[in-house]
Amino acid sequence: MAWNWAGTDIGKAHHHTVVLNNDGEVLLSRKVVNDEADLLHLISEVLTLGETVVWSVDVADGMASLLVNLLLNLTDEELRQQSMPPSTLSLLGLVRHMAEVERAWFRRVFEDNNAPMVWSDKINFQAAYDASASTRDEAFVAWEAEVGNSRRIEREAESLDRDGYQPRWGEEVSLRTVMVHVLLEYGRHNGHADLLREGVDGTVGA
Template sequence: MSDDRIDPPLAGDERDTLAGFLDWQRDTLAWKCAGLTDEQLRLRAVPPSGMSLLGLVRHLAHVERAWFRHVLADEDVPLLWGKETNRDADFDDVDEASAEEAFAAWRAEVEHAREVSADLPLDALGKRLRHGEAYSHRFILVHMIEEYARHNGHADLLREHIDGATGE
């Protein structure tokens, strides 16, 4: 596995540091999935969990959409992967899912999130309440770093089980 990730800035301001860490985590997910077949990406490799690398990609596309489009920008876009009727559809429904479609959706959501985030002050509040609360742009960025970091730990275990590849 070739590692082309760009390290976050060592002495950046708050915005650049948060964006740098989030992009590093995003790149880590892509790196953990690189070079695998659709079948390998679908493999639920850590029983009894039903988690797969493809499920993680689908889940993180959903999370990007939910936080940046729904909460931060109040965009009226549907949930991905049929999550309206199955809360865990992103993870559950991968047996026939297209890896190409999942990665395209994930990349599109990441790009859109970057656009929404680009010029927004860190203390700006999301335009849509979640659980009756307003969330700051800063909170959302930190939460997204945490979300990716947690799931990249899962991706580490899945990838190692699939082909033995390891790395930070």
């Protein structure tokens, strides 16, 4: 059986994918912007190069680790700081929001369509951003629990074609679509976190 091997280097604004065949011949090498339509088009193009593709890509964990790095060595007060006025975003608010994103796109799509959000009985993503009474421990315990559940769903899936139901959209979505969407969420909010961290203590390039 002929196999193709696809590797994707994940970045905040752009990603780069290279596809090789069994002989080491480069079939595709492309930089793509962090845009859902562009990423799904790239995936479709890679799939046309051969029937069997082995992907090597750290879709969520790499971006999640970057978010964690941006929060190192800060107190709870600093994590709650709204450091880029007039925006009311805070680093802790972003962690809480990403816990909601993980739940909304994995737990609610593949396990329990009616599961409540982490910080809202209703589907209110804005509730997570209010970190005025939150702590690092509270936010990270919730986020790590959702991340762990999401990665388990990925590991147990037989393929990226596994279907789930996204109640917010009222339609079925594949695991592939979900992973791309969550990647985009981390990329977008890590950019926000860069600016917020610089506003707190001047740290850049974390």
